[in-house]
Amino acid sequence: MHALLSRLRYASVGAAVFLSGCNMEVLNPKGDIGADEKSLILIALGLMAIVAIPVIVMVLAFAWRYRASNKNATYAPTWAHSTRIEVVVWTIPAIIIAILAVITWRSSHTLDPYKPLESNAKPVTIQVVALDWKWLFVYPDYGVATVNEIAFPTDVPVNFQITSDSVMNAFFIPQLGSQIYAMAGMETKLHLIAREPGSYAGLSSNYSGEGFSDMHFQAIATSQDGFKDWIAKAKATPVVLNDETYQALAQKSMKVPVAYYGSVAPGLFGKVLNKYMDGMQHEGLPHEGPPHEGMSHEAMSMDMHHHADGDAMSSPITAAKAEK
Structure with a gap:
């Protein structure tokens, strides 16, 4: 003993x-x-x-x-x-x-990650693209983008729209909660809110290759004035995120430093999604030109069917199935 x-x-x-x-x-x-x-x-x-x-x-x-x-212990060999x-x-x-x-x-x-948070404040929308091996963040309401850093005001809901332009990753800010997967051709959603200012570590929690261990980012929760200053700092950057610069960014690289883009080509997030959707269009982009060859009228109707919560989905494979 x-x-x-x-x-x-x-x-x-x-x-x-x-x-x-x-x-x-x-x-x-x-x-x-x-x-x-x-x-x-x-x-x-x-x-x-x-x-x-x-x-x-x-x-x-x-x-x-x-x-x-211990000779005093009861010995009961037939006990059953x-x-x-x-x-x-x-x-x-x-x-x-x-x-x-x-x-x-x-x-x-x-705690459904797709469930919007109740708040009187207008949410901040951030579009997330997982790349090898870094995170691209697009602010569609502000026309800016960043690599490996995001910012948002405290006490304001943050609506994340998440996809991948590579293998599957997992988006996770441990101190704010709710890991969720990023998958090519799929849009997953996450709603978070920070109650205290600070810089919180974010990471990919799903192994995705050689540079996975350094696929980190910082999530900065700040005041409204601090957020406005951060947006102004990003807008002041002369670099533009268009198709050409995006293709360069999407190349495999490790330990990528924080970067800012002062303007973003419209519909970039939708283009990344549509690359893997075999002709079907993401809800964020209008349908252009004739229907996809070989698609029936019923398939096109199903492509933009509406759910009870009012969100239009772009694929017969629902987001809930994508999570599975």
């Missing part, structure tokens, strides 16, 4: 050393979604601990009580069943699973 306790002591010290280098950003939220997700994690952890902690304690207690040197034990080991986990099921169902709807 003494040897076991010594091993546990050394394991605890080792875990503390390794965890000392971890930045527990998920457990230090700065926005409503992140705070709700933290509460969900802690509630689930507490419920699971109701089973895990007693089991750990009993394993240690049984090992000590029934050690070979106890109704009381069966009731305990089945009833308590069943109750915990039922509670977790209810919490999961409710939180899946409450």
